[in-house]
Amino acid sequence: MAHNGGMLRDPSLVPLSRQHQHALALCVRLDRALHGGEVDLAAWQTEIQQLFEQEIAIHFAAEEKVVFPAAERFPELRRLAKELASEHALLRDLCLRSAERSLNETDLRSLVETLSAHIRKEERQLFEGMQKRMTSDELATLGTALDHALADASQACILPTEATKLRPKP
Numbered sequence: 001m002a003h004n005g006g007m008l009r010d011p012s013l014v015p016l017s018r019q020h021q022h023a024l025a026l027c028v029r030l031d032r033a034l035h036g037g038e039v040d041l042a043a044w045q046t047e048i049q050q051l052f053e054q055e056i057a058i059h060f061a062a063e064e065k066v067v068f069p070a071a072e073r074f075p076e077l078r079r080l081a082k083e084l085a086s087e088h089a090l091l092r093d094l095c096l097r098s099a100e101r102s103l104n105e106t107d108l109r110s111l112v113e114t115l116s117a118h119i120r121k122e123e124r125q126l127f128e129g130m131q132k133r134m135t136s137d138e139l140a141t142l143g144t145a146l147d148h149a150l151a152d153a154s155q156a157c158i159l160p161t162e163a164t165k166l167r168p169k170p
Contacts (some may be wrong), residue, residue, distance in 0.1 A: 012143025
């Protein structure tokens, strides 16, 4: 696991960091396409929708249920956790709009910038801050809770778009 000049990532947070890498890889490719000037809006929105449904939605829910509340116990991390949660709302909205294919190039650029900055903030400020302040026991407990949240969500996660497809036609 690359540790971008910071401390090595605690095993409890590695699953989230791995998913961050997937999202960043998408950002890098989309950024390149936007700079190249040839953007297939429908294709990119399909890809964003798929990553959102398969990984990001579950990832956000796990962070909101497990990570942010753990961070908020530390006064110095409270504002950061709230800021990251409000970025989730913005990103979730862009991802849901990609499912409706209603994003334009400006929206895609905004998604790339917001998502990559958000991930860097989580990795470099939140995760590092938590690792500095939490005991190894606390981190282990956090890791177990995260594994459960990620597993539960991936089984329970049926999104509105899928639910609509399953509904019998009138």
